Structure formats: structure tokens, C-alpha cells
Amino acid sequence: MACRCYSEDREARGAVHRRGNGTGRIGPKRARRSRMVLFGGDGPNGLLGDTWTYDGSTWTQMKSASSPTQRDGPAMAFDPARGRAVLFGGHDSNGRLGDTWEWDGANWTQIPVTVAPHTRFWESLAFDTQRGKTILFGGDHVQPNDLGESNDTWEWDGAQWTHDFPAAAPPIRSGQSMAYDATRGRMVIFGGWNAATSPATIYGDTWELGNGIQTPPGTPSATLNVFGLGTNFGSVNVGSAADGVAAFMLSSSGTGPLAVNSIALSGPSDFVLSTDCPMHGDPLPAGSYCMAIVSFTPTAAGTRTAGIAFSYNAPGGNQTFQLQGTGVVHPTTLTVSPATAMFNGGAIISASLQVDGKPFAGQPVTLSLLNGPGSTTQTDSSGIAVWFGVSFAGIHAGTYPTGIQARFAGSPAYAPSSTTAALVITQPVTTTYTGEFYVADITAGHVTIQVDQRTPASDPQFIDYAQTPVWVRVTLVGAAASSDFWVQVTDASNWSTTGFGVATAPLPALADGGYTVVAALVDGPSSTSPGSAVSSDDTRTGLVSSPTKGGYLSAGGAIATDPSTNTGDRHGYFSLQMKPGKPPVGNLVYSYRVRMDVGGGNLRDVDVWVTSTSITTLNGNSATGQFVVEYVDALTGQRYTTFEFSGGTFKLTFVNATGNSPAKFGLVLKHPDGTVFHSTGSAPSPVVVGRLVSTL
Structure with a gap:
């Protein structure tokens, strides 16, 4: 596709082959300093973002600290009053563009704007010396609920874009050529195409824009269509925008311009109107259209209503539409973990808050016990609220199925939620x-x-x-x-x-x-x-x-002379079986509690368990055998195996082994090497609690 703004010079060399680039003249009023500027386009290997100047014989590539992105289809024109080349829009791999740039002969500068034409490409730009502004017309654009060729006119004054509404305009198109005829003070447009028709329409008409042109009055007529979500936005989460808009397209379908008197939105702030329709005396040219867009962001739950009224100078020119949407709160889910603690003890209680199935951070959650005073804490990034240092003092031992309460009060956008969990106060x-x-x-x-x-x-x-x-x-x-x-x-x-x-x-x-x-x-x-x-x-x-015949001995109790023994700790149990003429069998189970260093200076209460199922001798009032020993943490049940051993020997001595009366015991435990491991005394001593049965 040949360049639209210059004729080919077969002697010139330098710029790579391309199409869809932007070109414009730049330079001071003295012609000998004038240059043509070329930017971007579609090259052999894809989109380009380079800048070149042409002095009539030589192309020179220019370097700039910043520049527009690679693109094709932008429009560019020279503003001689400010000595700037103006570039707008184009198309890149992500779609249509709507940015404004200026070239001062050495560098590109992007101009920030608050109002601009919709993103587009294949539009036209030319400078109107009479008005001192750069004029943009048409192009393939996109806006909410509308895309394709357009026929809108905009003016750029070097600082801002202004939507211009001439009394008449060419049909929608893109790819047209446009130039300013300074002699007659006319902007001239020729050709272009409309790809929305089938087959595509290729124009060969000529249009002029300027002051003093007489436009036949014609007869205004209009059509008003609703697109997008229509007049009902459905259910939308409070605080979130609806996934779509109500789009009203007002088309000037007569032979004369349409005067739009007003477009008014009534109702709560949940509904917001934006429009590009001309008002305040500006006409909408025949063959043109404009859009009124209403968005919906509910501020509260429930049904929300509004009305939009159109007034224009054509038959049926007063129409009102009722708009409706329903605000719904985001559902929240709160869970709290059950807790078990000892009487008069404490714990940490945590709850998890989710919204729409995801963690809900930064929200206040109140945790309490048995419907009493509680603590309000914020959820973290994982949606977890933690109540540290919870005290259960004053709560009687027992099981409380709903003893822990968690509550999220909610907000206008989020539903409240609450839950309970079991609290178990354990009785020692x-x-x-x-x-x-x-x-x-x-x-x-x-x-x-x-x-x-x-x-x-x-x-x-x-x-x-x-x-x-x-x-x-x-x-x-x-x-x-x-x-x-x-x-x-x-x-x-x-x-x-x-x-x-x-x-x-x-x-x-x-x-x-x-x-x-x-x-x-x-x-x-x-x-x-x-x-x-x-x-x-x-x-x-x-x-x-x-069996009823033979001999047996059974007893249990704590040995009084054992230094670990106290009347509330019934440790030390023995059971033996003796059969005359048979190998002695039976077992011995004995335990005592000590406070000991289990390593690294860590003092723990430890139960020492001595167990034997090996009786080696049975002679009169004594028995001997081998045992194994285990060390078990009295609180956690952890085994301390480094202290444990097997192959130790014991000697149990007893007297008064008659009937159910208390007996006396003496127990000596030795390591495998014969050194004493533990002893209650070699002489028998009374048991604190016990029972002995004997038929020796």
C-alpha cells in the first residue's frame, strides 16, 4: 500500500519498505529547513516504531529518548503554528490505540489528555491554518458496544481535544485522504471505505469542511436503539460495577441535522451516564450517530431504579426508559476452630473468613466465649483472625458444643456471617x-x-x-x-x-x-x-x-520407703505366679516418678517404668528376675530412649504374704553390670495401698 502523503522519489534511499505509516511535514516557515517525517508502519518483519525524516533527497533515521510504540495506521499532521508534528492512534498487536504524541524535530513527547477521540486507526489528520487547529476525521474505532468505521470530527489545539459537530458530515468511513486547501479555507476529504457493509463500500466522493458552507436544511429524523445489557442490569455485587452497560444509540436518520435538546438521568448515584451526543446547540449531522452509556455500580443491597430521558427535534423525540438493577452483597463464610483446654487454662483461638470462596483480608472478626465479652481482631492476608492469650478462667469443666462464637458484622457490600465451635474444658x-x-x-x-x-x-x-x-x-x-x-x-x-x-x-x-x-x-x-x-x-x-491348686502371689501398691512415693501417687505394682515343681512365671510392673534433666538442662517430670516377665528364681519369700526400663515424659508421653536399657536384674522380698492383709515389700533394681539402679531398701517395708493373696 503506497504512502498517502507523499509521492515516490525513485532516487531517494534509506527507509525500509513499509505500509500504514504516519507522515507529516515539519519545519520552520523557511522552506529550505522543511522536512517530511515518517513514523512506524507495517514492515517486512512486522510492526515498526522508527522515525525518519526526508529533506527531498535523503532519508535520515532519527533517535529519540521516548517514542510511540510500534504500530500501523496512525494519522499524523504538521502544526506550523507550534512547529510540531501531531500523531494520534493507530493499531498494534493489542488492538486500536488512542494516544497523542508530538514531534519537535528531535524528540517525541506524549501529551496527557483527559478527553480524546475513541481509540482508532486509519483516521485522517490535517492542520486547518484558518482555525489554527489540527482536525481529525473518521477511522476504524472502538467504544463500549460499538466498533468499526466512524464519521466524527475532532479538533486539537496543542493541549486538548474537542469534539466538533458540523451540520453535515460524510458517511462513516476509514482510510480516506484529507488535506487542507489554504487558498479556499477548506478541509478536503476524498474516498475511504466502510468494511461493515457486505461487500465493503469503497467511496469515491469528495467532501469539504469549512466556514460559510451552506447545508440544505433537510428534515430531521431519528432512531433510538438499546444495546448492551438493555434496561435491566440484573444482580450485581454491591460496590462492584455491572459486567456491561446499557448502551443507547441515537442515530440521525433524516436528511437534515438532528438537534439533541437533552439527555437526562434521574435516580440514585448507583447509575452513571456518559455520552458523546451533541447538545447546547451543536447538531448531530444526518448519517451520524452518538451514544449514551449508563453504567451501574450498586451502593446498597436491593432493587435500584433510575430513568433516562431523551429529548430531540424529531418525531417521537421525547422518550424515557426505566433502568433497574439489583444490588446483592458478597457472600461471606466464617469458620472457627474448636478448642480444648485444661480447667483454668488458656489457648489461642482462630477463625477463617472468606468472601466469594477466597480469603478476606483486613476485616474485623469478633471472637467470644459462651456469648460473653470477646475480642475483635483483623483478618490477615490469609483471611485468618487470631485471638491470642484466651483465658478460660471461671468456665467450669465440661463440653460446650457452641462455646466459641465468631461473628463478622458485614458491611454494605459484604454479607454478615457467624458461626460457633465446640469448647471443651478438660477436668484434671x-x-x-x-x-x-x-x-x-x-x-x-x-x-x-x-x-x-x-x-x-x-x-x-x-x-x-x-x-x-x-x-x-x-x-x-x-x-x-x-x-x-x-x-x-x-x-x-x-x-x-x-x-x-x-x-x-x-x-x-x-x-x-x-x-x-x-x-x-x-x-x-x-x-x-x-x-x-x-x-x-x-x-x-x-x-x-x-488355678485353684498350686501357689500364687498377687499384690499391688506403692512402697512407703520409696522416695518417689506419696499417698496420692499409687505407683509400684507387682504380680507373680508360683507353681510348685514348675519353672517360675509371672510379671513385675513397677513405676516411679522423678524430675530429671532429659538433655540440655531441660528438667522434666518423667515416669520410670520397670517391667519384667522373666522370673529366674523363686525361693521362700523372694523372687529374682530380669527387667527392662522405659523413661516416659509424665506430661507428653514422649519416650527418652537414650536412658533406657534391658537386661537389668531385680530382687523382690516380701513378708506377711497372708490373706488380704497389707504385706511388706523390698525391691532392689540393678544395672546389667551389677551396680544398683534403684532401691526401696533391702528390707521389706509396708505398702501404702495393696492387697496380697497367697496359698503357698
């Missing part, structure tokens, strides 16, 4: 094994666990086990296998004064041997999770199963 308790230590094969023994709420840290208001389910998981560990069963805790007969709970269950007939009974508080049947309503260390004891 102690557990004691009060069942049989000896079970005969032909009798049905029982395991019984007593739960005592009367600890120094407990809530003085007792938990009622009839209202708060608590279960005991009983693990029966034998020499070859172990088995579990679950028993529910019930209120003891004296619960009202003691707070005692009792869990008891029958034992099946057991094979001869020694067993370890481990009782742990859990939340329900078949559960292995620690109880949330109450909390206690596991209880362990020894149990012996023996």
Missing part, C-alpha cells in the same frame, strides 16, 4: 485401679477403675458422667498377646460428695500367667484418642491368673 483427674489383682480360672474377675476429680487443679464443680460421656480403654497385656476392651465411666454412689466415677467390667477366664493392666481415659468406645473431658496419666497394675 487421677485414676486408680481398684479391681482384682488375682483371678482364678473358674471365677469371673473384674477390672475396676476409679476416677477421682478431687485434684488441686480440678474444678470444684464435679463433672456429671451421666451428662458427659467418658470411657476407659483397658488393655490387658499377657506374655504372648494383648487385648483391648472399653468401659464407660458412671457416677459412683457417692458422686455428689466425692465426684467419683467408676468403670468396671468382667474379665474373661485367663490363661495361667502374669498380666499387665493398662487403663487410659478416652472419648468413646473403640477410641484410642486421649479423653477431652477429663485428663489423667494411664494407670498400670499387675494381675495374676492361676
